[in-house]
Amino acid sequence: MALDGTPDDARAWIEAAAPTHPSLIDARHVVADLYNVVNVPTILWIDARGRIVRPNDVAFGADTFKHLTGLSSARHLDALRAWVRGEGPAMSPEEVRHHQRLPTAADQQARAEFALGQWLWTHGRAAAAERHFVRGGELAPHDFTIRRGTMPLRGIDSMGPQFRAMRQAWAEAGQPYYRPLPDTAGSDVGGSGSRGGPAAPASRESDTGQ
C-alpha cells in the first residue's frame, strides 16, 4: 500500500505497474501505525493463517536504486519465490520475534503528532500542522514516514537537498537509513545470512554499508 496523502499522488505509479493484486492508498498511515512501519519500502510476509512469518524488512522489487541503497533485489525475491512455491522456509516464530521492533510510547506519540498535523493541514491550518509534523520528527527521528513522508505536503522536495541533508545527518549519527533483515541484506555479521536460526542481536544494529 502507498503511504500517500491522496490517490493521485500514487496513481501514476500504480497505473504504470498495472498490478493484478490490490493496490491500496493509506493516506492516514493506518498500516504504518498498526505494523510499526518507519520507512519505505517495507515488506512483510503473512502466511495463509494470517501469521506474520517475515516481519518488517526492506526489499526492492528491482535493482533500480541498488547504486544508492547497496541493496540487491535478488536475495529477497529468491527467498519470496521459494516460500510461495513451498520450496523454501519462512521464519520461525522465534526468528520473527527476534527481528521485530515493537513501537515505543515515543513512536506512538510521534504518530499522534503526525495525525494531528494531517488533520490541521486538511483544515487549512498549515502553520499549526507544520509544528506537529516537526514535533513528530523530533519524537521519532528514525520514522521517515513522518520526517520524509510529510515533505510533499509541506512543499519540500522529498528527493531534494533538505532530504539529502537529513539523510546525511542520520548517517553521520551512525544510523542506517534502511534496516534490512540480515538474510535479505546478506550481512555477514551474526550469521552469514543463515535462515536456520536467529541472527545475533548485534546484526540488527549493523550499518548496511551505505
Next chain:
Amino acid sequence: MDRLTLIDDERVVQLAARLDGDGVRLDPAALEKALGWTVHDGLLCNDAMCVPLADEGTLVSEAGIDLAGFARVLDRALAVDLAERAAFLGGSARERGQVLASQQAPDFTLPDLDGRPHSLSEHRGKKILLVVWASW
C-alpha cells in the same frame, strides 16, 4: 466553556471543554455522549471495558475530566494543539506491541484507486506479501 475538536481514529467529535495553561478538561457529559466513556466509582468505563483508576480525583475535578490523564489511563498517545483547540487520540504502544508480538497480522481496511475498500482478512487462506511504499 470552549469547544475542543477531538479526533479518535476516524471519528471527529466536538466536545465542550476548558482549555487553559494547565491543559484540557473535558465536560464529562460531553465525553460520555460523544465517545461513550464515563468515570465512576474509581473506574473509567465504556460499553466494552472498564479501567481502574489509581486516583479518580486527579482525573476528574469540578473543571472536568483531564484529557491528558484520560489518555494516560488508556495508555493512548495524545497530541494537543491548544491554540487550534484540537487534539488527536492515538494508538497505545503497549497494545500495538502486544498485537505484533502475537504475530497475528492485524487486520485493516483501505481503499484502492477507485475508492473500493479491501481488507487484509479477505485474503486469509493465501500467502501474502505486504509491500508498503510511497511516491516520496
